[in-house]
Amino acid sequence: MIFKNVSFSYNSETEVLKNISFEIDNKTIGIIGKSGCGKTTLLNLISGLLIPDEGKVNKNGKDIAYLSQKPVLLQYRNSFENALLGVELRNKYNDQIAEKLDKLFSLFHLNDAQKLFPNELSGGMKQRVGIVQTLLIESDIYLLDEPFNATDRNTLSRIEKYIWNTFKEKQCPAIIVTHDIEQALLISDRIIMLSSNPGTIVFDRTYPKDFCKTEPALRKKHPEFNNYLIEIVKEFSEL
Amino acid sequence: MKRILRITLYILPLIILCVFWELVANSSQEFRFLFASPSLIISKFIEKTLNGELIKYTLITGYESIVGLISGVLIGSVIGFSLLYSQKVSKISKPYIIALSSVPIFGIAPMMIIWFGTGIFMKIAMAFFSTVFVAVFQAYQGGQDVSKDELDFFELNGASNKQKFWKLVFPSSIDWVLQSLRLNSGLAILGAFIGEFIASNKGLGYIILKASGLYDVPYVLAAIICIIILSAIFNFLVSLVEKNKLRIIRSLSLRK
Numbered sequence: 001m002i003f004k005n006v007s008f009s010y011n012s013e014t015e016v017l018k019n020i021s022f023e024i025d026n027k028t029i030g031i032i033g034k035s036g037c038g039k040t041t042l043l044n045l046i047s048g049l050l051i052p053d054e055g056k057v058n059k060n061g062k063d064i065a066y067l068s069q070k071p072v073l074l075q076y077r078n079s080f081e082n083a084l085l086g087v088e089l090r091n092k093y094n095d096q097i098a099e100k101l102d103k104l105f106s107l108f109h110l111n112d113a114q115k116l117f118p119n120e121l122s123g124g125m126k127q128r129v130g131i132v133q134t135l136l137i138e139s140d141i142y143l144l145d146e147p148f149n150a151t152d153r154n155t156l157s158r159i160e161k162y163i164w165n166t167f168k169e170k171q172c173p174a175i176i177v178t179h180d181i182e183q184a185l186l187i188s189d190r191i192i193m194l195s196s197n198p199g200t201i202v203f204d205r206t207y208p209k210d211f212c213k214t215e216p217a218l219r220k221k222h223p224e225f226n227n228y229l230i231e232i233v234k235e236f237s238e239l
Numbered sequence: 240m241k242r243i244l245r246i247t248l249y250i251l252p253l254i255i256l257c258v259f260w261e262l263v264a265n266s267s268q269e270f271r272f273l274f275a276s277p278s279l280i281i282s283k284f285i286e287k288t289l290n291g292e293l294i295k296y297t298l299i300t301g302y303e304s305i306v307g308l309i310s311g312v313l314i315g316s317v318i319g320f321s322l323l324y325s326q327k328v329s330k331i332s333k334p335y336i337i338a339l340s341s342v343p344i345f346g347i348a349p350m351m352i353i354w355f356g357t358g359i360f361m362k363i364a365m366a367f368f369s370t371v372f373v374a375v376f377q378a379y380q381g382g383q384d385v386s387k388d389e390l391d392f393f394e395l396n397g398a399s400n401k402q403k404f405w406k407l408v409f410p411s412s413i414d415w416v417l418q419s420l421r422l423n424s425g426l427a428i429l430g431a432f433i434g435e436f437i438a439s440n441k442g443l444g445y446i447i448l449k450a451s452g453l454y455d456v457p458y459v460l461a462a463i464i465c466i467i468i469l470s471a472i473f474n475f476l477v478s479l480v481e482k483n484k485l486r487i488i489r490s491l492s493l494r495k
Contacts, residue, residue, distance in 0.1 A: 047395060048395075049391050049394075049395070064395060065395075066392075066395055068388055068391075068392070070388060072388055072389050072392040074389070074406070074407070074410065075410070076410050076485055076488040076489055076492060077489075077493070081493065085392075085396075085406075086392075086396050089393060089396040089397065089398040089402055089406075090396055090397055137396070
């Protein structure tokens with residue numbers, strides 16, 4: 001999937017993204033940048049929800065699973081049913097999915113929330129149901145917008161590990177937008193940083209294989225972790 | 240204890256009004272002739288209920304209203320929802336719907352006799368036309384109330400039009416449809432009533448027309464009490480539907 005010289009503005013006066021070019025390879029890409037720099041807009045352009053003013057987004061017919069910042073949970077469905085919504089719309093429900101759903105609910109500490117409706121869920125629970133909903137979908141590309149928002153520390157490491165593992169096994173591209181630099185480095189194989197007003201790519205780095213193979217919980221102990229982090233923070237402070 | 244106090248507070252104004260009304264009616268014959276009195280109304284109500292006349296005519300008006308209401312809301316909602324699927328059609332049809340909904344039902348009532356005769360079907364048609372335009376509007380507005388994020392999610396996951404309607408549009412706009420049911424329950428009774436008023440030999444509208452021609456004020460007011468009871472029953476039925484909203488949505492939306 002290719003992004004070529006893409007520019008986008010919501011109104012003609014302010015350009016949100018300018019001249020963005022990058023190729024989406026089979027890696028987990030972390031997109032970071034200051035608030036309002038166009039990270040979500042970038043995901044919307046990739047998903048096709050927005051059309052670029054200039055440039056080209058070549059999807060090559062790839063299917064996309066997209067977890068938006070505010071997960072889509074319908075009020076009349078309980079958590080279990082909401083988690084199955086994406087699969088159901090694609091008519092892909094089967095016994096394996098049901099098994100996987102059970103597994104993910106217990107892994108993400110959602111067993112008690114199975115029969116609860118969205119208005120009975122905490123922000124963190126909603127987010128986790130949203131993640132399950134997206135991961136149950138078999139897709140070519142995964143887009144996750146701030147997936148760890150409002151997730152408590154206890155569950156966070158499990159989710160990070162699961163997501164990291166899933167994308168490693170699937171060998172498919174995943175783009176994760178996050179405001180947390182450290183988190184981005186813990187989970188990604190490649191980091192792209194956007195500047196603000198307008199958003200352009202100011203940093204794009206793919207990390208070496210041995211770093212990418214290290215699971216999130218162990219990455220902090222990787223000898224290069226701190227160097228990578230300092231490099232990003234330095235760049236970020238100059239934005 | 241609190242409940243008794245609350246109920247008393249609700250009934251108190253009615254009791255005061257009735258006592259005052261009764262006293263004035265007893266002291267002035269002219270007033271009694273023009274406005275009757277609570278005791279006269281109640282005795283007429285009991286008399287006509289026991290001989291079955293009021294019950295029969297209330298059931299007739301109720302039947303006409305409910306058939307008109309259900310068909311009006313159902314067909315109106317279907318039209319309102321289908322307008323959502325074509326922006327062009329909805330844009331073109333919007334001024335027509337506004338124009339049609341502003342036509343007073345009383346105005347077309349004489350035409351209804353020409354179109355539908357003087358039988359029960361004319362009253363149902365009156366109730367239908369009193370409700371259908373509100374239902375179209377409510378369903379159309381409700382359908383537009385669907386959140387963009389949710390619609391985007393459905394689009395991205397390749398949802399069919401059927402899925403979009405049953406799993407998203409219908410549940411999101413159910414409050415609008417229920418509101419249309421509530422608003423229309425009064426309009427349906429009014430429509431049927433006007434139909435009976437214009438040409439009929441049965442129903443509460445007929446009673447009121449006949450009784451007022453005979454200066455039988457107690458009977459007119461007894462019939463009005465029946466209309467109020469009918470309206471309360473309709474409201475109760477709508478509340479029942481509202482209470483079971485989630486169950487209705489789930490039974491219609493989960494399996495589609």
